[in-house]
Amino acid sequence: MWPSLAWKGQSLTLIDQRLLPHQEIYTECRTGEEVAQAIEKMVIRGAPAIGVAAAYGVVLAIQKSEDKKSLQGNFECIISRLKQTRPTARNLFWALERMEQTFKAYYSRSVQEIIHRLEEEAQLIEKEDVETNRQLGDHGASLIPAGSTVLTHCNAGALATAGYGTALGVVRTAFAQGKIERVYACETRPFLQGARLTCWELAKENIPVILITDNMAGWLMKQGKISLVITGADRIAGNGDAANKIGTYSLAVLAREHHLPFYVAAPLSTFDFSLRTGQEIPIEERDPREVRELNGQLISLKDIPVENPAFDVTPASYITAIISERGVAYPPYSESLPAWSKRGSCP
Ligand code: MRU
Numbered sequence: 001m002w003p004s005l006a007w008k009g010q011s012l013t014l015i016d017q018r019l020l021p022h023q024e025i026y027t028e029c030r031t032g033e034e035v036a037q038a039i040e041k042m043v044i045r046g047a048p049a050i051g052v053a054a055a056y057g058v059v060l061a062i063q064k065s066e067d068k069k070s071l072q073g074n075f076e077c078i079i080s081r082l083k084q085t086r087p088t089a090r091n092l093f094w095a096l097e098r099m100e101q102t103f104k105a106y107y108s109r110s111v112q113e114i115i116h117r118l119e120e121e122a123q124l125i126e127k128e129d130v131e132t133n134r135q136l137g138d139h140g141a142s143l144i145p146a147g148s149t150v151l152t153h154c155n156a157g158a159l160a161t162a163g164y165g166t167a168l169g170v171v172r173t174a175f176a177q178g179k180i181e182r183v184y185a186c187e188t189r190p191f192l193q194g195a196r197l198t199c200w201e202l203a204k205e206n207i208p209v210i211l212i213t214d215n216m217a218g219w220l221m222k223q224g225k226i227s228l229v230i231t232g233a234d235r236i237a238g239n240g241d242a243a244n245k246i247g248t249y250s251l252a253v254l255a256r257e258h259h260l261p262f263y264v265a266a267p268l269s270t271f272d273f274s275l276r277t278g279q280e281i282p283i284e285e286r287d288p289r290e291v292r293e294l295n296g297q298l299i300s301l302k303d304i305p306v307e308n309p310a311f312d313v314t315p316a317s318y319i320t321a322i323i324s325e326r327g328v329a330y331p332p333y334s335e336s337l338p339a340w341s342k343r344g345s346c347p
Pocket of ligand 1: 165
């Protein structure tokens with residue numbers, strides 16, 4: 001497994017995910033602002049991974065504070081900066097809220113102790129993410145029958161988390177149990193997380209993977225080549241509606257048409273019980289050049305109008321089951337999810 005990030009005490013090392021799979025280049029963030037820019041530019045991406053990175057970004061931004069006043073100023077400044085980086089993934093806000101609670105809890109202590117406690121909290125967020133992914137992997141693998149061929153979208157693997165992965169965590173565990181024959185990875189236009197990252201991760205572990213373009217999924221389902229679909233999520237509303245990478249909704253509709261199970265795997269840090277439905281989930285709109293260009297090469301008219309929503313919302317009615325570290329929830333989600341809500345936002 002290849003961790004997306006490594007904390008070095010005075011800096012945060014990130015593998016530059018924009019350059020994979022051809023170059024494995026590591027970059028050092030030494031300030032909170034550098035972490036914010038890394039999240040915006042997708043050096044690091046994936047809902048849980050950006051939450052963990054943001055927590056370390058807070059530590060970098062406050063580390064050199066000399067007195068309470070500058071500590072408070074630096075803290076407030078970086079929290080608000082990081083909250084502006086990407087709007088959709090709940091995990092980012094969840095991690096920053098944990099840092100805010102820790103700051104509040106230790107505010108009466110010395111500057112050095114507050115910094116130390118915040119560093120500990122960021123490390124805990126990272127450690128817990130790997131643990132929850134492994135638990136989620138065990139729960140999810142129990143749903144996978146032997147001999148399965150699994151379709152996944154985007155990258156919900158070790159790179160998208162602090163390690164192991166959510167949807168790919170389920171795949172890893174089920175593969176180790178001998179249940180998975182092969183994985184189909186959708187390329188995931190426009191940013192190609194499937195082609196670049198999921199294929200790279202699975203190939204490194206010798207998990208058989210076949211790359212397809214996004215528009216091939218329906219035909220493969222029709223031919224009986226796919227047993228089930230599993231994806232991650234960026235934010236799940238209280239009723240089970242799930243935001244994930246653009247194209248996920250289309251796969252859920254296709255899975256329904258072909259009578260295939262459609263599973264969503266996500267830790268509780270992805271759930272937003274303050275939202276009643278998925279309609280309230282903010283959807284990030286990204287740079288039009290991502291659609292007009294491929295690998296920096298213009299593939300259409302240079303000023304053609306473009307829409308580029310980075311995520312879509314799959315209605316709960318299309319989701320066969322939702323997997324978290326707490327187990328497996330089935331519809332109706334308005335009845336099954338509230339049991340998870342107590343630990344949903346913050347510890
Ligand atoms: O834009 P990205 O690459 O950050 O989007 C990532 C996804 O949509 C993932 O599927 C999601 O974050 C789950 S990752 C465990």
